[in-house]
Amino acid sequence: MVITMWFRRWLTLAMLLAMVMPLQAATGFGQLFTEDDAQEFLPVDKAFKVEAALVDATHAQLRFIVAPGHYLYRERIQLVSPTGETAQLTLPSGEAKNDPNFGPQQVFHHDTVADVVFSAAVPAVLQVRYQGCSEKGLCYPPQTKSLPLNAVASPAATNTTSPLAALETEDEVSGKLLSSGRWWQIVAGFFGAGLLLAFTPCVFPMIPILSGIIVGKNAHTSRAKAFTLSLAYTLGMCLTYTLAGVAAGLSGQLLSNALQTPAALIAGALIFVALSFSMFGFYELKLPSVIENAFFNWSKRFTGGHLLSDFLMGAISALIISPCVAAPLAGALLYISQTHDVVLGAVALFSLSLGMGVPLLLIGASAGSILPKAGEWMNAIRRLFGVLMLAVAVWVVSPILPVALQLLLWAALCIIPAIYLRAIDPLPTTATTGQRLTKGVALMLLLYGIALLIGAWSGARSPLQPLQTLTAGRQAALPALSFQRVRSVQELEQAVQSAQGKRVMLDFYADWCVSCKEYEQFVFSEPAVQAELKQMLLLQADVTANNAQDAALLKKFALFGPPGIVFFDAQGQTVQPVIKGYHDAGRFLKILQSIGGSPHA
Amino acid sequence: MRKVASIVMTVLLMVVLGSGFRWLYLNRHQFLATEATLPDESHMNALWNATLSDQKGKTYPLAQFKGKPMIVNFWATWCEPCREEMPEISELASAHPEVAVLGLAVDEAAAVHEFVESTPVVYPLLIAENEGMPLAETLGNNKGVLPYTVIVSAQGEITHIFFGRVSRKMLSSALNL
Numbered sequence: 001m002v003i004t005m006w007f008r009r010w011l012t013l014a015m016l017l018a019m020v021m022p023l024q025a026a027t028g029f030g031q032l033f034t035e036d037d038a039q040e041f042l043p044v045d046k047a048f049k050v051e052a053a054l055v056d057a058t059h060a061q062l063r064f065i066v067a068p069g070h071y072l073y074r075e076r077i078q079l080v081s082p083t084g085e086t087a088q089l090t091l092p093s094g095e096a097k098n099d100p101n102f103g104p105q106q107v108f109h110h111d112t113v114a115d116v117v118f119s120a121a122v123p124a125v126l127q128v129r130y131q132g133c134s135e136k137g138l139c140y141p142p143q144t145k146s147l148p149l150n151a152v153a154s155p156a157a158t159n160t161t162s163p164l165a166a167l168e169t170e171d172e173v174s175g176k177l178l179s180s181g182r183w184w185q186i187v188a189g190f191f192g193a194g195l196l197l198a199f200t201p202c203v204f205p206m207i208p209i210l211s212g213i214i215v216g217k218n219a220h221t222s223r224a225k226a227f228t229l230s231l232a233y234t235l236g237m238c239l240t241y242t243l244a245g246v247a248a249g250l251s252g253q254l255l256s257n258a259l260q261t262p263a264a265l266i267a268g269a270l271i272f273v274a275l276s277f278s279m280f281g282f283y284e285l286k287l288p289s290v291i292e293n294a295f296f297n298w299s300k301r302f303t304g305g306h307l308l309s310d311f312l313m314g315a316i317s318a319l320i321i322s323p324c325v326a327a328p329l330a331g332a333l334l335y336i337s338q339t340h341d342v343v344l345g346a347v348a349l350f351s352l353s354l355g356m357g358v359p360l361l362l363i364g365a366s367a368g369s370i371l372p373k374a375g376e377w378m379n380a381i382r383r384l385f386g387v388l389m390l391a392v393a394v395w396v397v398s399p400i401l402p403v404a405l406q407l408l409l410w411a412a413l414c415i416i417p418a419i420y421l422r423a424i425d426p427l428p429t430t431a432t433t434g435q436r437l438t439k440g441v442a443l444m445l446l447l448y449g450i451a452l453l454i455g456a457w458s459g460a461r462s463p464l465q466p467l468q469t470l471t472a473g474r475q476a477a478l479p480a481l482s483f484q485r486v487r488s489v490q491e492l493e494q495a496v497q498s499a500q501g502k503r504v505m506l507d508f509y510a511d512w513c514v515s516c517k518e519y520e521q522f523v524f525s526e527p528a529v530q531a532e533l534k535q536m537l538l539l540q541a542d543v544t545a546n547n548a549q550d551a552a553l554l555k556k557f558a559l560f561g562p563p564g565i566v567f568f569d570a571q572g573q574t575v576q577p578v579i580k581g582y583h584d585a586g587r588f589l590k591i592l593q594s595i596g597g598s599p600h601a
Numbered sequence: 602m603r604k605v606a607s608i609v610m611t612v613l614l615m616v617v618l619g620s621g622f623r624w625l626y627l628n629r630h631q632f633l634a635t636e637a638t639l640p641d642e643s644h645m646n647a648l649w650n651a652t653l654s655d656q657k658g659k660t661y662p663l664a665q666f667k668g669k670p671m672i673v674n675f676w677a678t679w680c681e682p683c684r685e686e687m688p689e690i691s692e693l694a695s696a697h698p699e700v701a702v703l704g705l706a707v708d709e710a711a712a713v714h715e716f717v718e719s720t721p722v723v724y725p726l727l728i729a730e731n732e733g734m735p736l737a738e739t740l741g742n743n744k745g746v747l748p749y750t751v752i753v754s755a756q757g758e759i760t761h762i763f764f765g766r767v768s769r770k771m772l773s774s775a776l777n778l
Binding site (some may be wrong): 141 | 746
């Protein structure tokens, strides 16, 4: 009897899994629009990509990335500069293709690595020309690309990786992993990344929701049932992220940009607030009873009916926390949107979300032993999570709030819980150690909250240093950097030329770009950064409108959207790396110094 | 209390789903393979103002073709699908002398010369090694691909554009022949 019920429960779970499966069909559907439709062609930069990397002092590698259904002619891959005597290009042999006019040709249908050996000094830039066609019956004109090479500083440094490698952003790493094209590596890598993400505060809200489901709904659950429930929940979460991967593959648009719009942030914060109120016991979070009853009646036929609502709950929870994990997802979505590879996107994000769900599964598996019986203790924990969720709400929405308001909110978040912890109630003389410790913590929280309030009134710039303006004095507040606006590629070229031997920094900005505001607030306001930037000409491209000129500017630097920061050397050449995404002041300074800024304090 | 919670949850669901659909709707052009937009008449001046020469050096001011229905075929000798479609275009050109047919080669004169020796066509092949791709882009080739074929009506309007290989049938039906 028990065994059959157990079996039925797993059957239901398998059906939920099968609900995820139509995604495979959806991917085929997507390809109908993107791959198989003869009218839809990749632009040349998506059909072929080329990267250059310095291996050692005399040796570089060129990597050609060929989109499926396209090929490059081996004969037409040439080095334009440096010329023949100082650099030798070696290509692997390609696949044979018979051309009616030119006879047998060698072509590359897949990613190809070419070696370049230098007999003279390593140049700063490699220029390479290539030409290819699509199997769909069209060709792309020859492309000439300039690829900067990071100079190897000294022979001693050849064994260590280039210093810039250490500065790689998370999104670049995940992008690289995807472009390696090895499936099991992608699955394992994204699973690991998901595990790491599970330990960020973003996943906190899921824990009480889940334990509420397990402990709340089914007070006398067996361990197996609790595990099954949490598995259903996790799979629901996976569904949402897999859909995000598919959407990224289909759309060619950076989803995380959409998630960073003020509307999405405010919606996310509001949902967190609503969740936290349920933690405080203002109301019980449940699906509307109409829907729940419908589900219940429908699912009664299958036994284990709660699985379905848990599955949906998981899907919705993932939506809720998505603004919070948007940044780490960006890299994966970026690459997926570039390749239009829907299946890859779905697999990568499915493994990512599965990794994120591991702690939840563990909680489920341990349900009988770890999670305590409901009681006053549980209520305290619930309230703690409620406060944490409010904190996440403030954090999510903080980029679009003025600093003073942020500080006020943080202050409220510190002071009110402190009062609840009896920070100002007198302790009875018979107080236990626990009570005394609690009061101590509560007092610290109260004092920090007051410091934040003072910070809000005195114009502090960061919640972490609320009293900075009082201690450092007024003169510490530096004026905002003044940028010269560039509106088009022509204006940019003029501005770079008029820099007259000065180095140039180009910052991409948009009103809806949260990270751009963070740059303004936390990075460009830093005295050390300002000192470093003083000798540079500062340009800013406002791509809020995202018109054709903006798109051309972004495309020139292979950027998909702000934030992006490009540097030019004194000769007006682009310097690597192009900064994509948000880097805090420390990392930003390191990059500034690594690209040849004068090493001063 | 339970009722309040239901309402809150319903509203939340509606907000989340609603904003999702709104986003999908606003970005629908990204998901649907939209009809390629035809370039308007103002862009045609780039074509009419061009003067190109064929592989033997004879110059052709393109304005002389104004007033005729026209097929402008961008190609190159290194582009296999381009070479495949040229005999069909040539057949169409000899069957319909009232249609002006031009091949614009994004290529060197020498390569075109050599190609014509082995595969003659009845319509003029003009050398546009450098100006070819920018001109094609002005005339709607936003993908920068070859072959690219533009059909211009006698009124000087672009009526059809074709990315990739065309057939005689596609061209005839585009010109209502």
